Amino acid sequence: MCVALLVLGLLGVLAWVLLGSRLLVVRSVEVTGTELVPRDRVVATAGIRLGLPMVRLGTGSVEARLERMREVESVRVERRWPATVRIAVRERVPAVAVERAGRFYQLDRHGVTVADGASRPPGLPVLSVASPGPTDAATLAALRVAGELPRELAARLARVEAPTPETVTLRLSDGLTVVWGAPGRAAEKARLIETLRGSAAGRGARTIDVSSAEVVTTR
Template sequence: MSTTRPSPDRDARRPEEPAPRGRGPGRWKVALVTLAVAALLGAAVWVVLGSKLLVVRSVEVTGTSLAPRDRVVAAAGIRLGLPMARLDTGEVRDRVARLREVESVRVKRRWPATVRIAVRERVPVAVVARSGRYHQFDRHGVAVADSAARPPRLPALVVAAPGPSDRVTLAALGVLHGLPDRLKRQVAEVTADSPATVTLRLAGGPTVVWGGADRTEEKVRLLDGLRRTPAGRTARTIDVSSPEVVTTQ
């Protein structure tokens, strides 16, 4: 009876059984790092949105002269103590822009605790006397201020229904806005019955029938040239409404 022994080569080729896989330290490290990151993110969100570390503590206002600072701050409606990140700068901008003195406004956060409101005010260019008061209008026909005394250096605006939606008002103010500064400073009064019948009364000088707001440069050049002539220096009225035919009286 013979006995068969296993071949050494066959045993060598037999694959080893895999060792049981245990929970190594790598998994614990990943879990700890994940928890730490989550905690940091949560703390950051709390600091920005929920804590009292980054809240509105002051409001800065720049660019105002017609509108008092207190009115701008009241219109902005910013609650002190509000988390900076929760401030809606667009809503603040829209509220401040409703003030009649304001033409445009920018609102910015200045971390950690300040809100800055930069105002660009409307510029009065003419004054309307009405009901015993003087109302100052900007070039868009918006009444930006009023007073009991007439403001100096502003020409009078004489139209039937002054306002930002009135075509006659906009035409008269458009003519005034288009004049060079040296001529604009001489205007004492601007009147109009229609957009095409604007008339300028110059202080210490003639009345100028201007017409519409078109061909401004050409009309200015003709007016300057005519005022240097003997006829222009003595004229009470100069009509440049039709540049092809300039007349004097």
């Protein structure tokens, strides 16, 4: 009986410490991984009340709220006992810019809009498709092609156009146009482009067509 009472007493103390006392409550919120979205906005969206018992924090619901932010690709919320909540954000990375009605919308590799502004973001190629967005096949094809380019070629990419998913065209900063075609075979096509540019036949070409890697043409 005494042992049982002792156990019940310890459980009662533990419950009080976890749920009723001020010993294990949220006193600070730590945010990591943010560049696009301000920390204060993350904290406000998370909606974590200071003074809330740590054990009552619903990390899943906090993560769900944060993942609705357009800049956030994924997030992990952790309790750091005794009194800190850590929010680790993985932001979406802008891959291209789309111009509409005088504004530039930055899209990530999935076609999701990450940010927008009045000026073209430096370093991002411009995407030209009929209906840009995460469910548009032409958008996804163009983003896949841009994402598969070798670093040297990607650094020269100024514009990517995709009237259809099978007709992706690249405009490079040095004036060269590359008719890429459908996504795939990126390493092989990139080698063909560099080989042609170094050859006598391709040295003066303004357009290289590698849409069919078996039959490459220049003009």
